[in-house]
Amino acid sequence: MSADLSQYSAGVRAWVEKGRALVAQREEELQRLRACRFDTLSVHGLYTMREAIANNQGSIIEPAYLATSEHYADADAMEAALAYLIPTWCYARIANPTTYYLEWMLALLEGYGTGLETSAVVTASGMAAIMTAVDPFAVKRSKDPAERMNFVSSCHVYGGTFQQFSIRRHQDRGHEVRWVSDVMNIDAWAARIDADTRFVYVELPSNPTISFTDLAALADLAHAHGIPLIVDATVATPALLRPLAHGADIVVHSVSKTMTSSGMGVGGVLVARKNIVTNIDNPEMKADFASWVKFLPYRDNGPSMNPLHAVMVLNDLRTLRSKMDLVSRNSQTVAEYLAAHPKIEQVDYLGLPDNPKHAVAKRYLKLVDSELDNGGVPVNRYGHLMSFRVKGGGEAARRVFDGFQMIWRATDLGRIKSVATIPAISTHQQQGEAARSMADVAPNLIRLCVGGEHPNDVIADLERGLKRV
Numbered sequence: 343m344s345a346d347l348s349q350y351s352a353g354v355r356a357w358v359e360k361g362r363a364l365v366a367q368r369e370e371e372l373q374r375l376r377a378c379r380f381d382t383l384s385v386h387g388l389y390t391m392r393e394a395i396a397n398n399q400g401s402i403i404e405p406a407y408l409a410t411s412e413h414y415a416d417a418d419a420m421e422a423a424l425a426y427l428i429p430t431w432c433y434a435r436i437a438n439p440t441t442y443y444l445e446w447m448l449a450l451l452e453g454y455g456t457g458l459e460t461s462a463v464v465t466a467s468g469m470a471a472i473m474t475a476v477d478p479f480a481v482k483r484s485k486d487p488a489e490r491m492n493f494v495s496s497c498h499v500y501g502g503t504f505q506q507f508s509i510r511r512h513q514d515r516g517h518e519v520r521w522v523s524d525v526m527n528i529d530a531w532a533a534r535i536d537a538d539t540r541f542v543y544v545e546l547p548s549n550p551t552i553s554f555t556d557l558a559a560l561a562d563l564a565h566a567h568g569i570p571l572i573v574d575a576t577v578a579t580p581a582l583l584r585p586l587a588h589g590a591d592i593v594v595h596s597v598s599k600t601m602t603s604s605g606m607g608v609g610g611v612l613v614a615r616k617n618i619v620t621n622i623d624n625p626e627m628k629a630d631f632a633s634w635v636k637f638l639p640y641r642d643n644g645p646s647m648n649p650l651h652a653v654m655v656l657n658d659l660r661t662l663r664s665k666m667d668l669v670s671r672n673s674q675t676v677a678e679y680l681a682a683h684p685k686i687e688q689v690d691y692l693g694l695p696d697n698p699k700h701a702v703a704k705r706y707l708k709l710v711d712s713e714l715d716n717g718g719v720p721v722n723r724y725g726h727l728m729s730f731r732v733k734g735g736g737e738a739a740r741r742v743f744d745g746f747q748m749i750w751r752a753t754d755l756g757r758i759k760s761v762a763t764i765p766a767i768s769t770h771q772q773q774g775e776a777a778r779s780m781a782d783v784a785p786n787l788i789r790l791c792v793g794g795e796h797p798n799d800v801i802a803d804l805e806r807g808l809k810r811v
């Protein structure tokens with residue numbers, strides 16, 4: 343951060359000089375990395391040979407730093423560090439070397455091919471990432487005690503997000519949420535934005551109804567009102583969609599899902615472009631949102647990620663692109679089987695050509711770098727989340743569900759193992775009947791996330807369930 347150094351001693355200023363050299367070195371490495379392909383970035387991130395030799399005893403894998411705090415060479419170094427004048431990690435709630443490697447990995451992956459500079463902050467969970475992303479916009483802009491504020495969100499969001507927005511934010515704190523259900527219709531969004539709107543929020547594709555919309559048009563709309571677009575792209579991962587490339591200002595993810603497909607823990611991330619659009623008068627926040635969040639509100643609120651978990655995530659991310667390719671292809675096969683099945687009422691999967699959102703999703707969901715082995719033409723991949731409705735209502739859906747012998751019954755998704763749930767009785771239970779029907783979460787809807795098994799075996803298990811009705 344920039345600061346007036348004249349108030350500091352010569353000793354502190356000497357540390358600042360050293361710190362500047364380190365930052366310059368990192369910038370140089372980032373420049374080199376920006377020329378690398380997605381697979382290369384997901385394997386290495388910012389953990390370079392120089393980083394291994396200089397700071398990590400040559401370890402070829404990012405070490406898990408479990409220490410709570412950092413020792414300083416002298417008082418001047420400590421003063422410089424705690425004033426954020428030099429790169430440092432101080433205390434593990436504020437920063438940590440292992441989570442730092444993960445943050446840069448995710449910043450690089452989300453920024454890939456966008457030409458943008460990005461920064462990231464990892465959190466204890468996806469819900470913490472959403473709270474951390476959204477909170478800075480819910481601040482007072484005036485001294486008027488009656489000041490109003492609202493935000494506009496798709497109602498097709500993860501059940502936890504729905505609760506966070508409608509109960510914790512709207513009901514408990516008076517930060518009004520204005521839901522949009524017809525998310526394809528940009529005018530429906532426009533109609534809800536006014537001078538008190540602080541941001542626009544969308545989940546793409548959404549969980550569990552797999553909704554989608556014209557991302558670039560939505561970003562343009564938000565920017566025309568001087569407010570940012572925040573996108574939850576958990577279901578797509580940066581291997582299929584990088585929303586910043588299409589104008590989004592901030593991206594959030596539940597890292598617990600597809601990014602950590604082994605299913606070994608909960609985490610989240612917020613990635614932002616530099617110079618976000620906002621109507622909050624805070625130049626530092628606007629210039630580098632993720633870093634500002636990390637330095638200040640994140641430090642004060644404490645939603646940090648455990649470094650041991652960061653290593654698990656790094657480990658899973660290394661094969662992200664090829665994994666998304668595999669599970670997307672498997673899902674396409676399974677979705678086609680379900681769509682042709684006489685006992686199925688409806689299948690929602692963006693890869694099915696008759697899905698009403700297929701055309702718009704096709705413009706956005708592309709396997710990163712796939713054009714390199716396909717004569718310059720990118721290949722569409724639609725991820726591994728789908729939902730289907732069983733004929734005969736909620737009871738029939740439960741019978742099918744209970745017949746699975748390989749597809750796990752769990753409120754989970756994004757795994758390398760196929761997992762299914764009935765959202766109406768699980769993830770979307772708390773929000774109640776009216777909210778479920780607004781978001782089209784029917785009692786006979788089964789959400790299925792297809793893993794890396796052979797698709798014929800997944801189909802055989804679905805068939806086992808469907809034979810029971």
Ligand SMILES: *Cc1c(COP(=O)(O)O)cnc(C)c1O
Nearest residue numbers: 467468469500549576596598609
């Ligand atoms: C699971 C999920 C979240 C919440 O993430 P946690 O890591 O479980 O807190 C947010 N958004 C989407 C789309 C999700 O699937």
